[in-house]
Amino acid sequence: MNTYNPHIPAKCTVTGTSAVEAESRAESLVRLLQFGDSMFPIGGFSFSSGLESAVQKGVVTNATTLHEFTRTAVEQAARGDGIALIAAHRAATASDVGELMRIDEMVYVRKLSEETRAMSVRMGKKFTEMGVHVLGAPLLRTWQDCIRKTLSPGCYPVALAINFAVQNLPERHAFAAHQYGAAAPILGAALRLMKVSHVDTQKILYDLSGQIEASYERAATARLSDMSGYAPLTEILAAVHTKAHVRLFMN
Template sequence: MSTESLTMDDAVTKDRVAALARMLQFGDSMFPIGGFSFSSGLESAVQKGVVTDVSTLLAFTRTATEQAARGDGIAVIAAHRAAMVGDVKELICIDESVYARKLSDEARTMSVRMGKKFAEMGVHVLGAPLLHAWRDCILTGQGPGCYPVALAVNFAVQDLSEHHTFAVHQYGVAAPILGAALRLMKVSHLDTQKILYELSEDLDAAYERAAKTRLMDMSGYAPLMDILAAVHIKAHVRLFMN
């Protein structure tokens, strides 16, 4: 093997390692955009006796990730494709579609608050022109600025794949729920890590389905989750946003 080929292989490896590190950075559940302060309805589920142990926590988290894969996950892929070609008008349309499907006030608040923070963080850290354009769209009210679109734009400008973007999005649904569970119920770190690992087995199949689904068919039918969200809004004492 020549020295030149070794150098090229080393360069490719470094690129892959850098991409992985950045995916981990921007996909971290503790990334400072406020995601850790939301429970996605788990607080109400625990209070109402819907989630009581490890098995019901697994079922609840699986439902949340499946709902996300049929909803925001489709938007993430569509937005990533639009961002790759710099189509800001399409990004705005996708953004509005995501916002329109948020049934509760807190779901909308969560998505736009995290989306705006993510866009601002991307501008500060990466400074890519498309991120500036998307942040300006949010600030001028051209789009609500939902989190799935901000995530897609951020990953697209870094040339991270739509498959990885989808995986990070789904991880970002599950991890905060399980983090909240540690503070809301009798469950251990061992239990939550096992759940997170088990849920990752579904990612490839979920991506394949979402990648073939049209944006107009984006939906997430999980009525109990919406009922719990409504209950949570009226609660007098809350540890988390919903």
């Protein structure tokens, strides 16, 4: 039986290369860029993470308020899904499918609105499917079976964690990809929803990316029970969006 400590970073040995060695390889960087790309075909571009309602209701009106909104989303992701992602990466490294299912359920029940649940599950299922086709790793196939048999919801952060773990990509890289993925789609949506420039959005993304390392250090030592994402206005905006008559984005 596989055992692991979720509070201690695991050393991946899937391909005989340690996580430290993998972190310095150019190939690992390329894989991070590929699977961490905000345009990776899993449907993330079709969601605005509540920004559409925020613009419609006047909560986000310019580059300054967009920066604040995106920062809130990124911080919420780090304190919630980010903690689960790290735990799932360690469980995947230990091939502990039962623990992956437990983590996946904990992520799902913390999604308060219908659309945030739908977003996480749809992206997670698609990410798993793409991983099976591109990588063909046995653990990814097992996880896809769990989703198909409705044994587990299949949330996005868990799928991302498994994908990176089977490639021997460090949990730090998985966390970075996750946080980048929390910000980039919002900023991409902003270009279609409001008067903001590419320069504005790139400046915001650059600033928020500088906080990833500190966020990782906090999440890496947190317990699953520490998962939280208190941002009531964001949840309200998501609920408003569900009832909206005119929508450009699914969420």
